[in-house]
Amino acid sequence: MPPAGNPLRPGGSSPFESTDMRFVLADTQGYVIHPFYDYQAGQQLSLFERWRAAPLTFNGELVGYALATGEAPQTPLDDSYRTLLYQSLAVAGAIALLLSLLVAALLTRxxxxxxxxxxxxxxxxxxxxxxxxxxxxxxxxxxxxxxxxxxxxxxxxxxxxxxxxxxxxxxxxxxxxxxxxxxxxxxxxxxxxxxxxxxxx
The missing domain is CATH 1.10.8 (Helicase, Ruva Protein; domain 3)
Structure with missing residues (x-):
């Protein structure tokens, strides 16, 4: 177990200042067994946090929860992928709009x-x-x-x-x-x- 103050939190006082992303592990009752950031060992997750967490199963039985915390590291390649995705969505939307107008014209003519x-x-x-x-x-x-x-x-x-x-x-x-x-x-x-x-x- 980590000591008080949670040394697993890197850097400043806000968990969102980190460029790392890890999971807080909790048991079936929602009690934290692997702390990270603001979550302390033995702390119980709220109902909303348990609803948002990913259930962990073994042989079809629930054994715990994994709650993602922190931020995933962003690289320039990720930014370029995101820009390309936005551009692709814009082009696809424009093509879909033109096709819908063309189909409407063909149907109404x-x-x-x-x-x-x-x-x-x-x-x-x-x-x-x-x-x-x-x-x-x-x-x-x-x-x-x-x-x-x-x-x-x-x-x-x-x-x-x-x-x-x-x-x-x-x-x-x-x-x-x-x-x-x-x-x-x-x-x-x-x-x-x-x-x-x-x-x-």
Whole structure:
């Protein structure tokens, strides 16, 4: 066991002034059996320290804990590795961002084209004009919307054409009735009603 004052602490009063890193060993109850830095022999580790420590097992049974203390020595090579790692992460992040933007553009381009086709068809839809269905492939929401638009536009066009035909029929019948009301069915000559209206003018 080390003497009081813990001579295993190198240098000044702070454990973080050391360039060395060692482990404090404790038994299964958390009592220190190999002290280092501020940890004294017989001192019990707190619950948080035991949770942070690495458990030591032998034949599947817990035999103690190892708690890292101090700081690992940093060399210029470590600094260069860390700088290289940061640069690699930055480059990888930029590449991932560019790829995600490219994928988003590729995925949204067909959708925008279909939306433009649907919007153009809506703006060009006029009564009496021939209806051209919007050609949208796929089974997504835009394709479903385009199919519903084609169906409703087709039904409206058919009803408009039927209404126009009905109006033309009514106009012809009205003209025929007007002719019958002013002419004699047997001779085809104008009758008294026609004479009265012309005389009033």
């Amino acid at each position: 067909p959708m925008l084209r279909q939306l433009r086709q649907l919007s153009r068809a809506v703006n060009e839809l006029e009564p009496g004009q021939p209806f051209t269905p919007v050609v949208v492939s796929g089974t997504d929401e835009i394709a479903t919307l385009a199919k519903a638009f084609n169906r409703m536009s087709g039904e409206l066009t058919d009803k408009y054409q039927a209404l126009q035909a009905s109006n033309e029929t009514i106009a012809r019948q009205a003209k025929s009735l007007e002719r019958l009301s002013y002419t004699d069915e047997l001779t085809g000559l104008h009758n008294r009603r026609y004479f009265n209206e012309q005389f009033a003018h």
